Amino acid sequence: MKYFIFLFLISANLFSQSNFEKGEKLFAQKKYNEAKIHFDNYLSQFPLNLKTIEYLGDIAGHNKDWAEAIKCYEKIKQQNPQNANYHYKYGGALGMKAKESNKFAALGMIDDVEDAFLIATKLDKKHIESRWALVIFYIEIPAIIGGSETKAQVYANELMQLSKVDGYLAKGYIDVYFKRYKNAEINYKNAHIIGNSKTTFEKLYDLYLNKLKEKAKANKLKELFEK
Template identity: 65%
Template sequence: MKSILFFILFSTSIWSQTSFDKAKIFFDQGKYALAEPLFEKDLKENPTNSKTIEYLGDISGYEQKWNNAIYYYNKLKNTFPKNANYWFKFGGALGLKAKSINKFKAIGMIDDIENAFLTASKLDSKHIETRWALVIFYVELPVIFGGSETKSQKYANELVSISKVDGYLAKGYIDVYFKRYQDAEKNYKKAREIGLSKTTFNKLYDLYLNKLKDKQKAQKLKEEFDKKD
């Protein structure tokens, strides 16, 4: 009797799930192809559901469908202009599209990308992802189009005040970009000492192995990491 009752209750629970509920389960499992049509169905039924729109934007990003991602995130940041995360995602989608197209066409997107990230940074003074995006944006952007290490360092410094690990990783990233490997080592070691994470280990290990070409330091670091892991 109990098993029959459990089956009835379990079956009812499954069938009572909404399209959104089912889609979220698939999304969390990384099954985006299964989640997408369910989210689209939910959007037709609930056209103002911001979470559904965001999930569809995220799926489009994972699938590298940049135009779709831009469409969804643009819709969100226009509806919620004070939401820093929507501006950040919009700028990110624009930036990734710019990297995937003709360089001359990408140049025309620079101002929109920069504006999106700067808006996000002003809306949320502690938004870590946006500051990382600005660090990378200003380092990779040619000087003639507004690229600047000074600007990049500004946001790396802001990261230090928000999250020391992210801040030192960002400073190390800048140093590596400009091939200042000794300075990068100092910053990555600071991040490693504070964070003691796999990410901080990987950054320092890669620097030793592939940039400084110091196999001895790389091996020693790996042994230390393996002992603590």
């Protein structure tokens, strides 16, 4: 009898592992709804598995189900409050929810969004994503409720210390927002010289084509990048 119980426990464990591994594989293939089925099955057996809850939050985010994403991320950040990425993801989902809400509801979320990103930066001095989030946050929200280029530049400078490419991209983003296109060109060119990536190319190309209206520069950049 003990032998059969032992076999049952092994098969149940293998089934659980299979669900998680299949979920991860499908998630990597961007088959999010299929992955969710396996993660839900795994979570039914291991309801406190933080990685599974995080994956389910990520899937909800991909599906723009911000309420569900917030629920998942809030749960994991409460279970592990020292994890910077959990706070960052919570703040991001809450921010997206605020964008889709009416102005009154959004105002009630702003402080929580900011706090989540700030906590992430304090927990992890090298967390690039939360610093990017604060650059965008302080630029996009109105000054009357806390928006500030000065604050945005603080985190752009921190990005510069962590990653030159991200630093120049962040400063370029701020310049574009305020229509300082020539300054943006300098920053985006610096980012592209260092990174030479699809992202740096697209930022500089879009600046030339759609902001500076310099099609010749845009075409030359594209030609060089494709080589």
